[in-house]
Amino acid sequence: xxEAAYNFxxxxxATKRMIRRALLKGLAIPxxxxxxxxxxxxxxxxxxxxxxxxxxxxxxxxxxxxxxxxGADDTxxxxxxxxxxxxxxxxxxxxxxxxxSVIQTRHRIPEQALTERQILVYQVPIPEPLRFLExxxxxxxxxxxxxxxxLMHVKLYEDIARHGAIATSYAYPVRVEGRxxxxxxxxxxxxxxxxxxxxxxxxxxxxxxxxxxxxxPYTRVVSLDFEDHPFEASKAAHDCDLCGAAHSxxxxxxxxxxxxxxxxxxxxxxxxxxxxxxxxGRLSPKGxxx
Amino acid sequence: MTQAxxxxxGFAEAPQQAARAFRACLEAMARPGxxxxxxxxxxxxxxxxxxxxxxLTLVDSTTPLCLxxxxxxxxxxxxxxxxCGAPLAEPAQAVFALGTWEALQPLSxxxxxxxxxxxxxxxxxxxMNALSPPNAVLTGPGIEDRQxxxxxxxxxxxxxxxxxxxxxxxxxxxxxxxxxxxxxTEPEAL
Amino acid sequence: MYVATKGGERAIDAAHQWLAEERxxxxxxxxxxxxxxxxxxxxxxxxxMAEGSLYDRDLAALAIKQARGDLIEAIFLIRAYRxxxxxxxxxxxxxxxxxxxxxxxxxxxxxAPGGQVLGPTFDYTHRLLDFTLMAEGEAPQAARKPADPAPxxxxxxxxxxxxxxxxxxxxxxxPPDLTRExxxxxxxxxxxLQALARGDEGFVLSMAYSTQRGYGRTHAFVGExxxxxxxxxxxxxxxGFAIEIGEIELTECETVNQFTGSKTEPPQFTRGYGLVMxxxxxxxxxxxxxxxxxxxxxxxxxxxxxxxxxxxxxxxHCDNIQAxxxxxHIKLPHYVDFQSELELIRKLRRDAGAETCxxxxx
Numbered sequence: 044x045x046e047a048a049y050n051f052x053x054x055x056x057a058t059k060r061m062i063r064r065a066l067l068k069g070l071a072i073p074x075x076x077x078x079x080x081x082x083x084x085x086x087x088x089x090x091x092x093x094x095x096x097x098x099x100x101x102x103x104x105x106x107x108x109x110x111x112x113x114g115a116d117d118t119x120x121x122x123x124x125x126x127x128x129x130x131x132x133x134x135x136x137x138x139x140x141x142x143x144s145v146i147q148t149r150h151r152i153p154e155q156a157l158t159e160r161q162i163l164v165y166q167v168p169i170p171e172p173l174r175f176l177e178x179x180x181x182x183x184x185x186x187x188x189x190x191x192x193x194l195m196h197v198k199l200y201e202d203i204a205r206h207g208a209i210a211t212s213y214a215y216p217v218r219v220e221g222r223x224x225x226x227x228x229x230x231x232x233x234x235x236x237x238x239x240x241x242x243x244x245x246x247x248x249x250x251x252x253x254x255x256x257x258x259x260p261y262t263r264v265v266s267l268d269f270e271d272h273p274f275e276a277s278k279a280a281h282d283c284d285l286c287g288a289a290h291s292x293x294x295x296x297x298x299x300x301x302x303x304x305x306x307x308x309x310x311x312x313x314x315x316x317x318x319x320x321x322x323x324g325r326l327s328p329k330g331x332x333x
Numbered sequence: 334m335t336q337a338x339x340x341x342x343g344f345a346e347a348p349q350q351a352a353r354a355f356r357a358c359l360e361a362m363a364r365p366g367x368x369x370x371x372x373x374x375x376x377x378x379x380x381x382x383x384x385x386x387x388x389l390t391l392v393d394s395t396t397p398l399c400l401x402x403x404x405x406x407x408x409x410x411x412x413x414x415x416x417c418g419a420p421l422a423e424p425a426q427a428v429f430a431l432g433t434w435e436a437l438q439p440l441s442x443x444x445x446x447x448x449x450x451x452x453x454x455x456x457x458x459x460x461m462n463a464l465s466p467p468n469a470v471l472t473g474p475g476i477e478d479r480q481x482x483x484x485x486x487x488x489x490x491x492x493x494x495x496x497x498x499x500x501x502x503x504x505x506x507x508x509x510x511x512x513x514x515x516x517x518t519e520p521e522a523l
Numbered sequence: 524m525y526v527a528t529k530g531g532e533r534a535i536d537a538a539h540q541w542l543a544e545e546r547x548x549x550x551x552x553x554x555x556x557x558x559x560x561x562x563x564x565x566x567x568x569x570x571x572m573a574e575g576s577l578y579d580r581d582l583a584a585l586a587i588k589q590a591r592g593d594l595i596e597a598i599f600l601i602r603a604y605r606x607x608x609x610x611x612x613x614x615x616x617x618x619x620x621x622x623x624x625x626x627x628x629x630x631x632x633x634x635a636p637g638g639q640v641l642g643p644t645f646d647y648t649h650r651l652l653d654f655t656l657m658a659e660g661e662a663p664q665a666a667r668k669p670a671d672p673a674p675x676x677x678x679x680x681x682x683x684x685x686x687x688x689x690x691x692x693x694x695x696x697x698p699p700d701l702t703r704e705x706x707x708x709x710x711x712x713x714x715x716l717q718a719l720a721r722g723d724e725g726f727v728l729s730m731a732y733s734t735q736r737g738y739g740r741t742h743a744f745v746g747e748x749x750x751x752x753x754x755x756x757x758x759x760x761x762x763g764f765a766i767e768i769g770e771i772e773l774t775e776c777e778t779v780n781q782f783t784g785s786k787t788e789p790p791q792f793t794r795g796y797g798l799v800m801x802x803x804x805x806x807x808x809x810x811x812x813x814x815x816x817x818x819x820x821x822x823x824x825x826x827x828x829x830x831x832x833x834x835x836x837x838x839x840h841c842d843n844i845q846a847x848x849x850x851x852h853i854k855l856p857h858y859v860d861f862q863s864e865l866e867l868i869r870k871l872r873r874d875a876g877a878e879t880c881x882x883x884x885x
Contacts, residue, residue, distance in 0.1 A: 049607065051348035058606075059348075060393055063355050064428075067391075068452040070362045071502040071515035073474050077452045078705035083602040088848030090855065101359065103352040113859045120855055122531040150859045162359075168852065179835055181708045188448035206871050207878075212863035220474055220517065222498055231863035242477075244363045251845045253705040259363045259475035259517075277866055295862055309859055 052099040052132040058082055062100035062255070066246060069257035074219030075187070076170050076254040084250065091124055091149060092250030094166035098128065098147045101162060101246070107135040109143035114151035114292065114309035121149070140312050150213075152234040154291045154313040157243035159260065165228040167249035170256065172216040172226040192224050195267065203272055212277075218265045219258060232266065233278045233292045239264035281306040284326040286317035338408070342375035343416040344389055354390040361504065361513035366471040366482030368464050371511045377408040383506035384431060384458050388417050391456075392429050397422030399443070401432020403460070424455070431458045434485035445499040454501055454516075459485060461507045473518040481523070482512060490520045546591050560584035569772075569801025570594055574843065575601030576702065576721045578771050578800055595723075595843050602844055606702075613697070615756045615765055619775050619798075620677060622751040623670070626802075629678045630745040631779055637675025642750060643802075678747040679777050682792065689783070689791045689822075708835050715817055715834060719810045720799055722841030728805060730831045730841075731812035739816045739829030742781040743795060750774045750802050774799045776807040780815050783822050793822055813837065 050056065065079040084092040102108065108128055112121035116138040124147060125136050137143050140153045149166040157163060169175075173183040176194045186192070195216060202210040215232035217239075219225050227238055228247060238245070238258060245258040258264060268274035279293045284305040291313055293306040305326055308314035318327075344350035350373035357371035376385030392398055398419040400409065413419055424430065424442035437457055446454035467481035473494075484490055485505070493500045493516055500516030514520070547554065561568055561584040571583040575598045583601060590596035626642025629635055641647075682688045698713035710718070719727055734741055752772050756765040778795040795815030797807035816831040830836055840846065 051352070053607075055607065055609070056347055056351060057393060057395075059351070059355075060391055061395070063358070064391055064396070065452070067358060067362045067456070067502070068454075070359070070475070071517065072451050072498050073517065075451060075498060078450075078707065080702070080704050082606045083599075083844065084606075085603040087599070087851060088845045089850075089852030090848060092848075101352075101356065103356055104349050105353075113856045117531045118856050119531045119535055122535060126532075149855075150857070159364075168849070179708075180839070181835060184449050207874055208867075208871060210867065210871070212867040213860040229857075229860050231859055233863065244359065251849055257363075259515075261477045262474040277863075277870070279862065279866055292859070293862070294858055295865065309862075 052102050054099045059100045065255040074223030074225040076256045081250045081253040088251035091166040093248030097164045097248035106144045109146045112149040115311040152237045154310045159242045161243040163245050165247045167228045167247050170249040170254040233276045235266045283308045284324040286314045286322045287324040339411045354386040364475045365518040366480035368512045381506050383511045392417045392419045394418040396428040397426045399427035399430040401436035403433040403436035427455045451498045456502045458504045469520045557584045571597045573800040574598045577605045617753040624751040626750040629747045689793050718838045723843035724806045727809040731809035734816045734831045739832040741815045743778040746777045746779040748776045774807040776811040778811045
């Protein structure tokens with residue numbers, strides 16, 4: 044690929060204008076899915092084409108981009124997307140949450156609180172929160188128009204009847220500003236409380252499904268629940284074995300074939316930062332503490 | 334206006350300048366009432382540089398544009414035709430509309446979207462003399478507490494809020510400054 | 524000792540190098556040229572052009588070579604390239620009446636003006652492996668005959684003249700374009716045809732087959748199948764008239780289907796239509812059957828609940844680039860989601876266990 048043959052941030056200007064218009068309408072109608080003419084990208088559908096198009100439409104030459112997948116900067120798809128923008132937009136990149144002005148993410152919200160000078164771009168596989176209850180787009184569109192969300196409550200209630208709890212642990216549906224029910228992308232429900240009242244702009248791109256939506260800063264975002272079964276942001280009941288963090292989302296790592304396992308922060312930058320500050324965990328090497 | 338004037342005044346370095354101008358629009362729409370600086374366009378009067386930059390960034394041959402009488406002038410038409418290629422349209426077909434507040438009236442002529450497609454509403458670019466001093470205070474999504482802002486009028490913007498999730502979205506432009514007011518914002522007179 | 528995995532970048536680079544080596548295969552075998560693929564894998568090239576929505580044999584051949592013969596991967600390469608191309612304008616509709624035919628058959632009439640032309644077809648070959656090809660024997664020269672200058676009108680026009688076909692009003696309306704606008708339901712016929720024309724051959728084939736087996740049956744006859752080249756004309760604004768900018772090979776299929784009629788209208792045959800770039804007749808026939816099945820509502824037929832009658836189902840699932848991307852994305856790491864499922868299932872089991880113990884104690 045000869046980079047010079049492609050426009051700044053890959054997409055042509057007409058395509059960027061189209062995406063930019065959709066993003067503005069998305070911000071004006073929080074949680075509503077704006078249809079957009081998603082383009083075929085040089086990476087497969089389902090691998091972040093929506094997020095990549097949103098990022099491409101937002102990046103300026105002055106930006107610093109961070110890309111994470113499962114919370115980590117070094118997962119293969121995150122590396123691949125970061126390289127794509129290094130080549131096509133020539134922007135600076137960083138693995139540090141605080142250093143980035145645009146963060147593209149798949150499946151996590153960083154642990155460190157984001158600021159007003161940041162944009163968080165989510166990759167979304169299935170933007171329609173009602174899709175698994177009603178497969179037809181023509182029907183779900185009507186349900187949103189009529190604010191008809193009974194089906195969703197029935198589903199959650201059936202969970203409680205069968206399992207004694209709401210059996211959704213990621214992509215947990217939320218209500219935005221008391222109006223649209225929205226899929227927050229497959230983030231663990233642990234991350235849901237960070238969606239509301241965030242200082243940063245949150246943009247969501249679903250390439251294959253051709254939808255863009257947004258949550259402006261300081262917006263009310265409520266996870267669906269029932270009075271007698273309130274929403275609970277859960278995580279593994281452990282501390283990070285490397286940095287000792289008690290309130291970060293953890294990955295479980297199998298360490299041997301005898302049931303040995305350890306728990307480490309899924310947000311690799313957060314964990315590294317804490318270790319650099321001298322925090323230690325159960326399995327930190329001896330003498331690691333500064 | 335000479336041919337040279339028409340051909341000039343666009344983005345000299347389109348991808349980069351459009352990207353910066355868009356970020357100003359994005360920040361403006363995400364944080365209603367907060368003033369952003371937007372640069373890069375040098376359109377013919379009475380079009381402000383800010384409004385010119387919005388047009389260059391968002392408007393093209395796929396987005397019918399309604400020019401209110403205040404801005405329906407040969408120089409403005411020619412500049413838009415050359416730099417954006419937007420078809421000029423009646424209010425009912427307008428994806429974007431441009432003019433002074435008075436000239437854009439009545440707002441009811443512009444689409445507010447449909448229940449299934451509330452995004453199919455007009456975005457109005459309202460040219461103002463200045464974006465300060467504030468005469469209103471705003472609350473709603475994008476605003477942490479309360480945001481002071483200068484609005485051309487308050488009552489009809491309150492009425493627009495009542496239409497949510499339908500309604501119009503506004504950019505206010507003056508000189509090199511831009512602020513926005515989406516349909517979710519609740520204005521209150523200061 | 525576990526350390527957070529680093530080295531994704533190195534792994535990707537190494538994988539790409541390995542892939543390039545595997546693509547080339549044994550270096551002692553001569554490397555395939557683009558011309559060889561274009562000329563000798565012509566039907567693969569045609570499929571890549573049709574589903575990639577880009578008429579360029581050389582680029583399709585390059586994509587096939589780069590994709591190691593994986594046609595969906597090749598189609599993907601073409602699609603991704605195509606979206607970066609500037610659009611200068613739209614051609615005028617091609618006139619398939621004026622097609623220079625290489626094949627033209629009708630199943631509904633024994634003979635018709637212009638005649639039946641078998642052309643280069645596999646139809647009556649016995650499917651026996653030809654070991655002379657393995658021995659790299661030369662192909663025999665086919666007999667040649669001058670082109671028939673007589674016109675070959677569309678066979679369905681003959682039925683049309685007798686009023687036996689449903690009328691098809693001409694329209695100059697610009698059809699929608701799903702590569703520029705998001706797909707919206709309900710989709711009208713031009714949009715459905717566009718989606719089917721670039722849809723996956725296997726998917727469209729199976730959908731068509733399902734209608735033959737009774738899932739939305741439409742009783743199709745191949746009224747006419749024609750393959751050949753058509754001129755592409757484009758209006759040049761600066762000139763003020765249209766000029767020929769090239770020619771493309773097309774496969775067109777028109778089916779004659781079960782008739783409809785009502786108190787006010789006498790019975791008439793109905794139509795299904797398929798048009799595909801290149802020589803792609805399996806796809807063109809399949810497309811015309813699915814097109815016909817999707818027209819149930821406008822023709823006043825019953826919704827049998829058949830998959831091929833369901834426009835939303837067909838259109839949202841016929842694109843193999845969308846389908847393969849989403850299918851294959853489940854290879855990507857999902858350990859954050861899986862972890863949240865693990866926590867949940869452990870908690871539910873703990874709660875259920877506590878409940879069972881309590882019941883047992885009672």
